[in-house]
Amino acid sequence: MCRWMAPVASLRPDLAAIGTAHAGLPPLPSAASLRLAFLTLLLVAGTALGGCPLGVGHEPLQVLARGINCSWTLERHTRSYNHLEGDVRLRRLYSANKFFLCIDKTGKVDGTRRKNYAESLMEIRSVSVGVVAIKSVSTGLYLAMSKKGTLFGSMKYNPNCKFKERIEENGYNTYASLRWKHGGRQMFVSLNGRGKPRRGHKARRRHPSTHFLPMLPS
Known part of the structure; x- marks a missing residue:
């Protein structure tokens, strides 16, 4: 078994000279x-x-x-969070004001207290990280917000139908328009104390009217 020896030239010049003088020593590795x-x-x-x-x-x-x-x-x-894209949840959006968000067949957005109302069952689809599209299962219309902050049902999916979904500290979700802002402020999906949609520019993140709890259908 061969024993490897360190290059003597790197140790001391005089030892290198002695090592090279003896022909019987094994050659140093290159x-x-x-x-x-x-x-x-x-x-x-x-x-x-x-x-x-x-x-x-x-x-x-x-x-x-x-x-x-x-x-x-x-x-x-x-x-990567790309696995969230295309994720679909069936939920009813129950507001802190005790109304279920619904979209009727005419495209009108409203709130109802009826728990199992067909038009309140929503398909919430993740279209990108933190961004969702909300569609009524019954009517097939997408929740959308106009430039003026008005909520309506859209027959076709478009940029007006994208909302930023955020879980707030109280456990409720808020939904802000991805496309539109008012004076630099976000515009939120909101139902007032009578269950009527509130203009996005009048809603604030802290308001109970903008807080929704996604509930599993019963």
């Missing part, structure tokens, strides 16, 4: 073979510790020199 052995050892150790394999995007020397955490690099790319 720089290329040393580098290959080092890389092989590094790859074996990296694999055993859960490090980066070749081809991930970092050379072994770069990983060692820069201290790159390979597992974090891979994990970062898997932390």
Whole structure:
């Protein structure tokens, strides 16, 4: 079994001279073979510790020199919320004012106290992260908001039908128009104390009229 010896030239010049004077000594390994052995050892150790394999995007020397955490690099790319897109929930939006949001076949948005009213059953679909489209299952109309903050039912899905869904501290959800704002302020889906839709620019996030609880259909 051969024993590897460090290059004597890197230790002391006088020892290097003595080493080269004896022809009986084994030849010293070349720089290329040393580098290959080092890389092989590094790859074996990296694999055993859960490090980066070749081809991930970092050379072994770069990983060692820069201290790159390979597992974090891979994990970062898997932390995607794209799986939420297309997620569909059947819910009834129950307001803090004790009304269920509904859309009738004429496109009128209103509130009802009837728990199992057909026009209050909504299909809430995630269209992007934190953004949803709300459609009445009974009428097939989408909840939409105009530039003036008026709620209405739209036959076709369009940018007016996108709402930012946010869970508030009290556990209720708020729905703000993604497309329209008024004076830089968000405009919210809102039902007043009589169950009538309130203009988006008159609603505020803290108002109970803008708070909705998505309830499972019974």
